[in-house]
Amino acid sequence: MSDGLRINLARLRAELEALGQIGRNPATGGLDRVSFSDVDMEGRHYVRGLMEKSGLETSMDGAANLSGVWNTGKGPVIMLGSHLDTVPDGGMLDGALGVLAALEAVRTMQEAGLAPACPIEVIATSEEEGRFGGMFGAQALAGMVTREWLETARDDGGTMLVDAMRAQGLDPQKALGAKRPEGSIAGFLELHIEQGPVLEKTGKPAGIVTGISGVFNWTIRLIGEANHSGTTPMDMRRDAFRGLAEFAGEIPALIAECGSDVSRLTIGKVSLEPNFPHTVPGRAEFTLVARDMDEAVMHALAGGARRRIAEAAARHGLYHEIEETSWLPPAPCHSSIIMALQAAAQSLGIDAPLMPSGAGHDTQVLSAIAPAGLIFVPSVGGVSHAPGEFTDWKDIETGSNLLLHAAMRLAGV
Amino acid sequence: MSDGLRINLARLRAELEALGQIGRNPATGGLDRVSFSDVDMEGRHYVRGLMEKSGLETSMDGAANLSGVWNTGKGPVIMLGSHLDTVPDGGMLDGALGVLAALEAVRTMQEAGLAPACPIEVIATSEEEGRFGGMFGAQALAGMVTREWLETARDDGGTMLVDAMRAQGLDPQKALGAKRPEGSIAGFLELHIEQGPVLEKTGKPAGIVTGISGVFNWTIRLIGEANHSGTTPMDMRRDAFRGLAEFAGEIPALIAECGSDVSRLTIGKVSLEPNFPHTVPGRAEFTLVARDMDEAVMHALAGGARRRIAEAAARHGLYHEIEETSWLPPAPCHSSIIMALQAAAQSLGIDAPLMPSGAGHDTQVLSAIAPAGLIFVPSVGGVSHAPGEFTDWKDIETGSNLLLHAAMRLAGV
Numbered sequence: 054m055s056d057g058l059r060i061n062l063a064r065l066r067a068e069l070e071a072l073g074q075i076g077r078n079p080a081t082g083g084l085d086r087v088s089f090s091d092v093d094m095e096g097r098h099y100v101r102g103l104m105e106k107s108g109l110e111t112s113m114d115g116a117a118n119l120s121g122v123w124n125t126g127k128g129p130v131i132m133l134g135s136h137l138d139t140v141p142d143g144g145m146l147d148g149a150l151g152v153l154a155a156l157e158a159v160r161t162m163q164e165a166g167l168a169p170a171c172p173i174e175v176i177a178t179s180e181e182e183g184r185f186g187g188m189f190g191a192q193a194l195a196g197m198v199t200r201e202w203l204e205t206a207r208d209d210g211g212t213m214l215v216d217a218m219r220a221q222g223l224d225p226q227k228a229l230g231a232k233r234p235e236g237s238i239a240g241f242l243e244l245h246i247e248q249g250p251v252l253e254k255t256g257k258p259a260g261i262v263t264g265i266s267g268v269f270n271w272t273i274r275l276i277g278e279a280n281h282s283g284t285t286p287m288d289m290r291r292d293a294f295r296g297l298a299e300f301a302g303e304i305p306a307l308i309a310e311c312g313s314d315v316s317r318l319t320i321g322k323v324s325l326e327p328n329f330p331h332t333v334p335g336r337a338e339f340t341l342v343a344r345d346m347d348e349a350v351m352h353a354l355a356g357g358a359r360r361r362i363a364e365a366a367a368r369h370g371l372y373h374e375i376e377e378t379s380w381l382p383p384a385p386c387h388s389s390i391i392m393a394l395q396a397a398a399q400s401l402g403i404d405a406p407l408m409p410s411g412a413g414h415d416t417q418v419l420s421a422i423a424p425a426g427l428i429f430v431p432s433v434g435g436v437s438h439a440p441g442e443f444t445d446w447k448d449i450e451t452g453s454n455l456l457l458h459a460a461m462r463l464a465g466v
Numbered sequence: 467m468s469d470g471l472r473i474n475l476a477r478l479r480a481e482l483e484a485l486g487q488i489g490r491n492p493a494t495g496g497l498d499r500v501s502f503s504d505v506d507m508e509g510r511h512y513v514r515g516l517m518e519k520s521g522l523e524t525s526m527d528g529a530a531n532l533s534g535v536w537n538t539g540k541g542p543v544i545m546l547g548s549h550l551d552t553v554p555d556g557g558m559l560d561g562a563l564g565v566l567a568a569l570e571a572v573r574t575m576q577e578a579g580l581a582p583a584c585p586i587e588v589i590a591t592s593e594e595e596g597r598f599g600g601m602f603g604a605q606a607l608a609g610m611v612t613r614e615w616l617e618t619a620r621d622d623g624g625t626m627l628v629d630a631m632r633a634q635g636l637d638p639q640k641a642l643g644a645k646r647p648e649g650s651i652a653g654f655l656e657l658h659i660e661q662g663p664v665l666e667k668t669g670k671p672a673g674i675v676t677g678i679s680g681v682f683n684w685t686i687r688l689i690g691e692a693n694h695s696g697t698t699p700m701d702m703r704r705d706a707f708r709g710l711a712e713f714a715g716e717i718p719a720l721i722a723e724c725g726s727d728v729s730r731l732t733i734g735k736v737s738l739e740p741n742f743p744h745t746v747p748g749r750a751e752f753t754l755v756a757r758d759m760d761e762a763v764m765h766a767l768a769g770g771a772r773r774r775i776a777e778a779a780a781r782h783g784l785y786h787e788i789e790e791t792s793w794l795p796p797a798p799c800h801s802s803i804i805m806a807l808q809a810a811a812q813s814l815g816i817d818a819p820l821m822p823s824g825a826g827h828d829t830q831v832l833s834a835i836a837p838a839g840l841i842f843v844p845s846v847g848g849v850s851h852a853p854g855e856f857t858d859w860k861d862i863e864t865g866s867n868l869l870l871h872a873a874m875r876l877a878g879v
Contacts, residue, residue: 250697281848282824318700321741333732435698
């Protein structure tokens with residue numbers, strides 16, 4: 054009875070820990086498996102070996118995406134996976150969990166003698182973390198990589214992407230041929246750590262992601278007049294910081310008026326001029342990063358923020374400028390995948406709430422070419438991109454079983 | 467009839483403009499007559515010549531204070547003056563106006579054949595602007611300079627005060643002997659530009675200063691948690707900037723509750739960590755500079771600020787630290803001098819409101835050893851410490867006549 058099927062946590066854990074030794078920095082305990090490094094390729098080689106051991110048909114495409122196909126059934130594939138590269142000094146679960154849990158799900162089905170109605174493909178994407186901008190492998194699968202971008206991308210140290218790939222024996226031009234044919238992926242499922250505090254704080258073992266939030270990023274400048282703080286009375290100031298502080302104080306009201314319960318607005322960067330204790334700030338430049346799952350709500354938040362910034366500026370005699378540095382619409386997960394995940398969670402008795410993802414993942418790119426879905430497991434302390442990244446093994450087991458059973462539903466077993 | 471006596475503006479203006487050529491930077495039009503520079507000494511030499519031309523008995527004390535005494539009458543002196551040094555690229559009125567207007571007042575009395583009951587001394591103090599910390603000359607007169615300070619003071623470029631003095635042929639040790647005997651100054655009067663916007667904006671030709679505001683200077687640290695702005699919901703953040711913004715937004719209410727109409731609170735310097743657009747700020751460090759004319763009000767403001775900072779911190783789950791880097795009590799002007807200035811203003815028909823000074827002046831130091839008072843004239847645009855520093859000549863005339871008539875009252879003519 055396949056409802057009782059469970060992944061083998063001991064095996065998955067052993068492989069995660071073995072992969073977690075590849076690129077490990079002994080000084081910090083973190084992983085330095087940045088994309089197209091020797092250890093990144095070594096990690097891919099290790100996972101390819103595991104895939105082959107399970108009889109999967111393996112290949113590496115022109116973007117260094119590693120693929121292992123269980124050639125069972127017919128038609129478009131059900132694709133399961135995530136990425137294998139890490140940020141510098143990152144953790145052992147971000148990405149790797151989604152790849153190895155996908156492989157474990159396939160093995161569990163194989164061992165139970167199941168016969169899925171379609172091929173199941175385990176994918177380990179390349180360059181998700183951003184050495185060269187991020188989500189390179191997924192974008193190559195989706196046909197989003199252009200020749201011009203490919204030939205000009207560089208990392209922070211000035212190394213060209215094409216040189217980093219050639220150094221690993223890869224032909225970068227082949228990345229342009231990695232696009233999957235339309236309709237060839239019937240569904241994509243990714244298991245990933247949450248990288249936030251919600252599941253841990255609410256005591257949930259897993260979450261079903263409704264989509265990747267849309268985000269807009271503004272740089273805002275308020276321009277008043279720098280004055281002597283001793284000789285300038287409060288009512289004769291054009292204090293740029295007071296304008297900023299008033300706007301910042303209204304963010305909760307702005308969300309209450311225009312936002313939703315998943316709106317997230319952040320002022321993360323502030324610089325004042327002249328930034329001297331005894332001088333009224335003449336100029337304040339700050340960032341506003343705003344997210345929501347609904348683009349109409351994003352527009353409402355933007356409109357409300359523009360109005361409140363203008364009002365705060367007017368109250369303090371300030372000029373204001375708003376520069377929109379990016380606007381990315383939300384990438385909703387596909388309702389059919391969300392429903393498969395909910396049905397699987399219910400059958401397994403897993404309390405997995407619906408939640409947005411505020412961080413980007415391969416799912417957001419692959420949702421452009423396939424019905425896609427994402428499962429989160431809790432991040433202890435909300436930590437990720439750091440050596441201290443951790444998820445309770447029990448939660449990893451729960452999330453992996455959810456991946457398994459959702460995949461079974463999508464694959465018709 | 468001495469009520470009709472008026473200073474000679476043309477003469478005063480010609481001398482101010484001549485002094486304004488000494489140390490002038492032709493590129494900016496500003497003055498670089500920083501203390502103990504060659505041009506600072508040249509300026510003193512020029513003014514000494516003017517004093518001698520009017521029969522004053524001149525001397526330079528061990529701190530390079532230039533003194534010109536009109537030896538008329540008996541007993542303690544009435545002292546009038548200000549400083550001659552400038553900030554780098556400063557203006558022609560800050561300091562110089564108070565010295566040359568004092569000389570002009572003496573000459574006006576001389577020419578009218580008045581016989582004051584006591585000697586009148588014109589003083590041009592040294593190093594008021596702060597190359598070596600500021601108010602050096604006035605502090606030497608007040609006996610506040612210590613040997614240890616004298617021997618360790620340096621400017622920003624590392625030059626020792628003692629070396630700068632020796633380079634001008636001065637013996638720095640003699641500064642310790644510049645203290646005036648107790649009771650030897652019956653009154654001190656200074657005319658100075660406001661360096662703020664109040665007189666210009668309220669359309670007044672002069673102001674009678676009630677005293678130099680007290681000031682406290684805090685560095686405040688709010689410590690929360692840096693988190694990913696996308697994955698951390700609004701209600702799970704410990705956002706240090708939100709704590710700062712909330713406190714900053716409450717400053718008007720804090721002043722309404724604990725302050726006065728001359729309270730001035732400024733957040734001039736802010737630094738966030740990590741100060742990255744996509745990260746919730748984990749740490750905010752900022753300054754609070756607060757001024758009032760009443761030390762009890764300063765204590766009330768400090769108490770209210772402490773409570774509001776603690777409350778804002780608690781609302782956002784932040785630790786907070788408050789470091790008091792300085793606390794200077796107010797230096798009130800002497801009521802007898804304020805009354806003499808008010809009586810003189812009334813007799814001249816000058817609408818000169820009472821006002822605090824938020825900036826420091828020689829008056830604040832000399833008020834420790836003599837009844838002292840300060841007259842302000844308007845600063846166009848509130849500008850000072852810059853080449854564009856300017857006061858209408860008509861207002862200079864009004865302020866100088868106010869100085870003259872107050873001095874006449876103090877000197878019993």
